Amino acid sequence: MAAAAIFLLAALIILPVIQTRRMVSRALLSEGITNRRSLGAQQELNRISAQRPVDAYFRALEKERGEPNALEAKLFRAGFHQSSAPAVYTICRLGSVCVGFLASYALLSNLLPPQLPSFLAFAGSALLGLGCIVIPGIMLDRFENAQKQVYRRGFPDFMDMMITCADAGMSLEAAVERVGTELAGTHKWLGIQLSIMNLQLRAGKPLREALRELADRVGLEEARSLAVLFRQSEELGTSLTEALRVYSDEMRSQRILRAEEQANALPVKIMIPLGLCIFPVVMMVVMLPVIIRMKGIFF
Incomplete structure (x- = not known):
């Protein structure tokens, strides 16, 4: 079993990593970049690493179409x-x-x-x-929740930049492309998801469908509400900038309420370590002199 595990580890993880590094080295050499630690090489490596999840998503999409x-x-x-x-x-x-x-x-x-x-x-x-057997599933759920928190932290910046682009007169497709490019440096994973959405828009997919699939990929209620907001604004013909501004304020209010909820739940959560660790020590300090004095009197 150990030999089989080592073989699978080398075949599924180590060998693809080595092949990817060789391909990157060949690509850099073909472009005339000889030093892999130079600024141009690092930018090329960052571009390749950011493009890899996008390619993986579209490969999975083609495989899961049926x-x-x-x-x-x-x-x-x-x-x-x-x-x-x-x-x-x-x-x-x-x-x-x-x-x-x-x-x-x-x-x-x-x-x-x-x-x-x-x-x-x-x-x-x-x-x-x-x-x-449920331990990997629990860990996968924890990784998914952590990834959702990463998306949730970058979503207000995405909304603010969308409002700025909309105020500047840009179309929604151009705004998504510009915001995805800007967010790639600060919020990598959200920028990758927006790059996927931008490629879908270039392929001719309607904006409402691209937003719905973005909400399915990130798994956030904020993204689903944003998809509904875009659809309603398109159907009713209302101002998209005002709708985005109102939704951004509402989302920030929800973040404040969520933070207050976590802060109010902290005293209840801290009662468990308080009762297990501090309370027995306090009782021992208080009762030990009484026990010693009673022992001297009665025994």
Whole structure:
């Protein structure tokens, strides 16, 4: 199993990384850039690394056109855009089952009395090992939530820059392209998603569909509300700049309310470490002199 795991690691992760570096080196040499640490080489490397998730998304889109795969979409939302991400995720689930089974079997075989049959330790280890299959799913959910927080932090800047571009008289397609270029340096992942949206608009997809797919990729309620806002503004013929400004103020108010909610929940969360760590020490400091004095009086 260890040899198989090492072989899969080398075949799915290490070998593609080496091949990618070789391709980047050849591309730099073909463009006349000999020093990989120069400013031009670093810019080219950043462009290639930013283009890789975009290519991965469109490859997944072509593959999932007939049969959508929820796992690859979830992995893409979590930030794992490599083509080998589903295979690595499956291997991690199998590895967690094997590790959980071996660890629980070693623990139960030492804790259980020798009078009990060994089948009980094996059955308990199998159940615990099967329970460990949910650990990669939990970690994937945590990665997805962390990626959503990254998108949520960059979304107000996206709204402000869209308002600025709309006030300057730019069209929505040109505004999305300009904002995506500007956000690529400060908010990398949001800039990548906007680049995907810009390519979809260039391919002829309507703006409402591109915004809806952007909301599905990032998984934010703010993006879904923005897609609905664009659709309503297009159908009703209202001013898009005013609608964006009102929505930006509302979104900032929601961020303030969310921060206040987290701050108000902090005293309740801090009661657990307070009760487990500080309260016993305080009780010991208060009651120890009383116990010593009572011992001297009654005993």
